[in-house]
Amino acid sequence: MAISVTAALLIIGDEILTGRTKDKNIGYIAEYLTGIGVDLREVRVVPDVEEEIVAAVNALRGRYTYLFTTGGIGPTHDDITADCIAKAFGVGIDHDPRAVAMLRERYTPEELNEARLRMARIPDGADLIENPISKAPGFRIGNVFVMAGVPSIMQAMLDIIAPSLETGARMIIETIEAEGLAEGIYAEGLSLIASSSPSVSIGSYPSFSTGGFRNQIVVRGKDPEAVADAAAAVRDHLARLKGDQAPL
């Protein structure tokens, strides 16, 4: 089995915590990382408060292979992510000539005022992450990738970052519809299958709409054979139950 490459995601911004902005980055990044073989293990959302950001960065970068952050790298006073990252790593921060050069592609010397130059403040020792949309770069320092919060820019940065990431075996995911069967009916057998398939994880996910409950069983794992075996066992179990069940 390949090594496991893990990640955490830190979403920085009061606007998410007040509900003003509905986050779109967690789901996107989760799916993206899963797809390339990086296991997202934890997400945190913290406010634009220095101590909170620094504490979360240090807690998460130590626990996982990678930490990704989104938000707080614009030109306004509430954009404090770069300074917090420098503080978390105990390094200096200043206008980075490479970042200034990138901003010059977008702004005339007159437009490149002090506020906009804030976007070129990069912690010492960091590598820049290009921003094909609005030029102000993200950066990587150690195992931490600092990205914009605007989804389209974050997505472009993630595409740029991805080839540089170590990746592990990709998660194989099989979804099985439990058509017409209630969770409480298949739970016991599912638990037995889960116990006898230690290398896969099996989840049961109800969703509810006007049509009533719809249950899906998801088998996840990195060993293709183990996933296929467990999924087959789940399908057999459901088929047996359907045969047994009295008509609704």
Next chain:
Amino acid sequence: MAISVTAALLIIGDEILTGRTKDKNIGYIAEYLTGIGVDLREVRVVPDVEEEIVAAVNALRGRYTYLFTTGGIGPTHDDITADCIAKAFGVGIDHDPRAVAMLRERYTPEELNEARLRMARIPDGADLIENPISKAPGFRIGNVFVMAGVPSIMQAMLDIIAPSLETGARMIIETIEAEGLAEGIYAEGLSLIASSSPSVSIGSYPSFSTGGFRNQIVVRGKDPEAVADAAAAVRDHLARLKGDQAPL
């Protein structure tokens, strides 16, 4: 000024971390709590792993007035939230006769099998939170509220919980459109306004679509006069800049 009532939210579930399910609860709960005067200060998403859940519950319940959790209270083997909460509080857990009675409203004695009875496992000393949709209750223990992950059920539970919450002064939020002005143009003045308005927080939020950037400035605070004053200062600042600006 009224006291500040704070909260954290813990989203429990592998399905969010793999991107299979796109979370809809964070934005809803954030907006809901903000609306009733509870300040959401932190969100975490953790997998269906006992140590992770227990550690997060204990970290968060100690730091904030309230902790809300979603997910992991169904009948299948991967629903381990109730057991983790009991462990976090160091209390026992067993079938709760009140919870069993609720399940009996939905299930016949024959249907109420061992798996479904799992949904009546409630930590000792907890109060139940009714589930008007599918009966299996959530619960409150200490300052922790344990809710379902299915959005419609979580929302119904939150409506039931809300009247029992202590609430602080409600956050007043004013949103100002920075029509046609770039963040880098208004950032310096905005920073000065923010510095001279210590009781409010001011954020600048760009969003990006095919029409280009759209910037909104949000002034937040609990003192109505301070929010109104800061918002007026922001509007004056933007109007002055528009007067100055050469046509695009």
